[in-house]
Each structure stands twice: as C-alpha cells, then as structure tokens.
Amino acid sequence: MDRTIQKEVVVIGSGMAGLMATVVLQELGKDVTLLANGMGSLAHFSGTVDLLGSEEFMSPWSGIGNLRDTERQHPYTSVTDEEISKALEIYQEVLGKYGIEYVTLGSNVFLPTAIGTRKPSYLVPKTMLPQGKDYTVVDFTQFRDWKGSLIHKGLREHYHGLELCSIELPHVKSLTLDAVSLARYFEKAEWRKEFISILRKQKLKGSLLMPAVLGIRGHEEIVAELEAALGHQVIEVPTLPPSAPGRRVYEAFMQRLKPNIEILYNNRVLGIEEGLKLRVSRPGRQWCYGAKSVIWAGGGLLGGGLVPAKDGLRDTVLGITITEGWQAGSQPIKGLYIAGSQLGYYDWPLEKSGAGVALSTGYKAAMLAGGGYYE
Numbered sequence: 054m055d056r057t058i059q060k061e062v063v064v065i066g067s068g069m070a071g072l073m074a075t076v077v078l079q080e081l082g083k084d085v086t087l088l089a090n091g092m093g094s095l096a097h098f099s100g101t102v103d104l105l106g107s108e109e110f111m112s113p114w115s116g117i118g119n120l121r122d123t124e125r126q127h128p129y130t131s132v133t134d135e136e137i138s139k140a141l142e143i144y145q146e147v148l149g150k151y152g153i154e155y156v157t158l159g160s161n162v163f164l165p166t167a168i169g170t171r172k173p174s175y176l177v178p179k180t181m182l183p184q185g186k187d188y189t190v191v192d193f194t195q196f197r198d199w200k201g202s203l204i205h206k207g208l209r210e211h212y213h214g215l216e217l218c219s220i221e222l223p224h225v226k227s228l229t230l231d232a233v234s235l236a237r238y239f240e241k242a243e244w245r246k247e248f249i250s251i252l253r254k255q256k257l258k259g260s261l262l263m264p265a266v267l268g269i270r271g272h273e274e275i276v277a278e279l280e281a282a283l284g285h286q287v288i289e290v291p292t293l294p295p296s297a298p299g300r301r302v303y304e305a306f307m308q309r310l311k312p313n314i315e316i317l318y319n320n321r322v323l324g325i326e327e328g329l330k331l332r333v334s335r336p337g338r339q340w341c342y343g344a345k346s347v348i349w350a351g352g353g354l355l356g357g358g359l360v361p362a363k364d365g366l367r368d369t370v371l372g373i374t375i376t377e378g379w380q381a382g383s384q385p386i387k388g389l390y391i392a393g394s395q396l397g398y399y400d401w402p403l404e405k406s407g408a409g410v411a412l413s414t415g416y417k418a419a420m421l422a423g424g425g426y427y428e
C-alpha cells in the first residue's frame with residue numbers, strides 16, 4: 054500500500070447524489086475530491102426529476118408531508134421542504150448553464166412514456182413538457198427502442214385524435230443502434246437537414262412526439278431548429294437506456310465541476326476504516342486517502358454500493374450488513390455521511406421519488422459535511 058494522501062472532503066460516487074453533493078461543497082468553498090467511477094444510474098435516468106408521484110395526488114409536497122407522518126424512516130424525513138427546493142434550484146441552475154431548461158408547474162405533470170403509458174413527474178426538461186391538444190407520434194423504423202404503434206395504441210385514450218407517422222432515418226442501417234448513438238446523429242447539421250426534409254413530406258398534426266434522442270450537446274438548439282423547420286412543437290419522450298437525457302445531466306454536472314474540482318476517474322473505493330481512511334483502487338495500483346469528511350453515495354444495488362447478502366444487504370465499502378439500506382442520518386463512522394439510493398426504507402420506482410431523494414439527500418449530506426450555509 055502506498056502513502057496516505059490527505060484530503061479535506063471526499064465524495065464517493067458520481068451518480069446524481071454524489072454530483073449534487075460535490076457541487077454544493079464546491080459552492081461552500083471546500084477543498085473537495087470526487088472519486089468518480091462511471092455515470093451510475095444516470096446511464097438509465099429518463100431525465101425527469103420525480104419527487105413523489107401517484108394517481109391520487111398532484112402535489113408531491115402534500116404527499117411528502119404525509120409520508121413524514123406515516124413512514125418515519127423514509128429518506129424524506131431527513132430533509133425539509135426548503136432543502137428539497139434548494140436542491141432542485143441548484144439542479145436547475147447547473148442544467149440551465151449547460152443549456153437545458155428544466156421547468157415545473159408547481160405540481161406533478163403526466164408525461165407520455167415509450168411504452169404508451171403516462172407517468173407523473175415534477176421537474177421536467179422544457180422539451181419533454183406536452184403542450185397543445187393535437188399530437189402525432191413519429192416512428193423511426195430503424196430504432197428498435199421506440200415502437201410508434203405501441204405508443205400510439207397506449208396513448209390514444211389520453212390524447213384524442215392522436216396520429217402516427219413512420220419515417221426511415223437517413224443513412225441509418227443498423228437496427229442495433231441505441232439512444233445515445235442516435236443522439237449523436239442529431240448533433241450533425243447536415244444529417245438533420247435530411248431528417249427534416251423526410252419528415253416534411255409526412256402528414257403531421259399538432260405536437261410531434263419523438264424519442265429522447267435529439268442530441269446530447271446543443272439539445273435545446275437542435276429541438277428549436279426542428280420546430281422552426283417543421284412548424285410543429287417537438288416533444289421528447291424518454292426511451293430505453295442508455296439514456297441521452299441522463300448523459301446530458303452527467304455532462305452538465307461535469308462541466309460545472311471540472312474547472313476547479315479534483316475529479317479522480319476510475320477510482321473504486323475498496324474500504325473505509327475508522328478515522329476516515331479510504332483504500333482506493335485505480336487501474337494498476339492501490340492508494341490510501343485520509344479525509345476530514347466523506348460522503349458515500351454508492352447508489353445501492355444498481356450503483357454497486359450495496360449487494361444482496363444472506364440476511365439483508367451488504368455495504369460493499371463498509372463491509373457491514375444492513376436490513377434494507379441505510380437509514381437517512383446514519384453515521385456508521387464519525388464524519389461519514391450517506392446519500393442517495395444507498396439509503397433504504399423507500400421504494401423509488403413505486404413511489405416515483407428517485408431523483409428527488411438522490412438530489413435532496415446529496416444536498417443535505419454536503420451541507421452537513423461542509424458545515425456551511427448555501428446562499
């Protein structure tokens with residue numbers, strides 16, 4: 054083992070919770086090091102920030118209030134409404150600087166999905182917000198992860214007079230193309246011209262529902278160009294992973310952090326010991342870091358921070374077995390704060406709270422670790 058390198062604050066995990074925590078620490082003026090090891094769930098993230106969603110209520114805030122009364126271990130019991138709002142504000146600002154406007158109507162909105170259903174979400178990219186009353190689903194014949202007829206069939210009852218049109222994408226031969234690869238086609242101006250001329254020949258009505266593949270960099274400009282050329286509003290609908298909207302979020306945070314934050318890529322933490330000593334593996338060698346505070350945002354079962362064990366879940370870094378994830382506010386080692394989907398006692402796919410919990414607990418952990426006040 055090599056010598057110990059001393060750091061002030063170390064964030065482990067470059068998913069949504071770890072990235073949010075690092076931005077907050079950056080703003081607090083802390084000397085922060087991010088141990089990044091891939092995009093985590095952002096590779097799947099559909100792009101809309103769910104706080105809490107249900108058919109029964111439109112305001113996630115009242116739902117969160119009820120949860121705090123009934124489910125005392127839920128991660129939202131560890132954050133106030135003000136802290137959640139602040140985390141969302143920072144998220145909007147980071148994405149806004151990257152060129153992606155996120156909007157909220159103050160309550161949940163129901164958004165179309167790629168399987169022809171609708172799901173509630175709270176803070177959504179402007180380019181995903183359905184507006185108007187007439188819609189056309191645009192099918193891309195060579196894109197396997199977007200079945201126009203399925204979407205059309207499912208959404209007909211919600212969007213009356215919903216039309217379907219099908220086009221062949223220019224120069225795309227492979228049926229194995231994924232969403233991120235297709236997004237790269239949309240970044241090419243010449244290719245877009247051909248795409249537009251093909252679509253112009255179609256009978257189009259109202260707003261156009263297209264898969265969320267409309268570029269990564271320069272996404273909003275691409276959508277604006279399509280809308281101006283076609284004379285129709287264009288609405289992105291999240292499709293299967295790998296996710297173009299998730300990649301935009303990752304790039305937006307990295308763009309914000311890179312100029313003045315130490316980001317160490319491909320670093321995997323093997324263990325943390327008392328006194329906040331971290332054993333870290335990088336390709337080819339092992340290191341030992343010491344820190345005054347650590348934020349552990351390893352992402353639970355999907356991110357790799359937890360693995361199933363005989364009698365619960367084992368934390369892959371602390372080596373401790375817990376029942377169903379960490380309870381918010383736990384500090385298994387002094388100075389170690391846990392955030393994001395490492396936390397248990399909530400069911401984000403069911404209650405639609407994934408990004409809401411990741412962002413707000415990432416924010417809270419950073420405020421505690423940084424001991425600061427975010428203006």
Ligand SMILES: Cc1cc2nc3c(=O)[nH]c(=O)nc-3n(C[C@H](O)[C@H](O)[C@H](O)COP(=O)(O)OP(=O)(O)OC[C@H]3O[C@@H](n4cnc5c(N)ncnc54)[C@H](O)[C@@H]3O)c2cc1C
Pocket residue numbers: 065066067068069070071088089090091092093094095097098099100101102103104294320321322323350351352353355356357358369370392393394395401405406407408409411
């Ligand atoms: C298909 C899908 C679609 C989704 N869509 C939505 C949506 O539309 N809206 C919404 O609100 N939520 C959505 N979610 C949920 C949301 O994406 C997650 O809840 C959230 O991103 C979790 O963030 P996290 O930072 O806690 O974990 P993760 O994103 O999993 O990040 C964990 C990070 O920790 C790293 N890590 C783990 N172990 C170590 C280690 N030992 N050393 C170093 N690094 C380590 C991982 O590599 C990763 O970088 C979706 C999830 C999925 C799977």
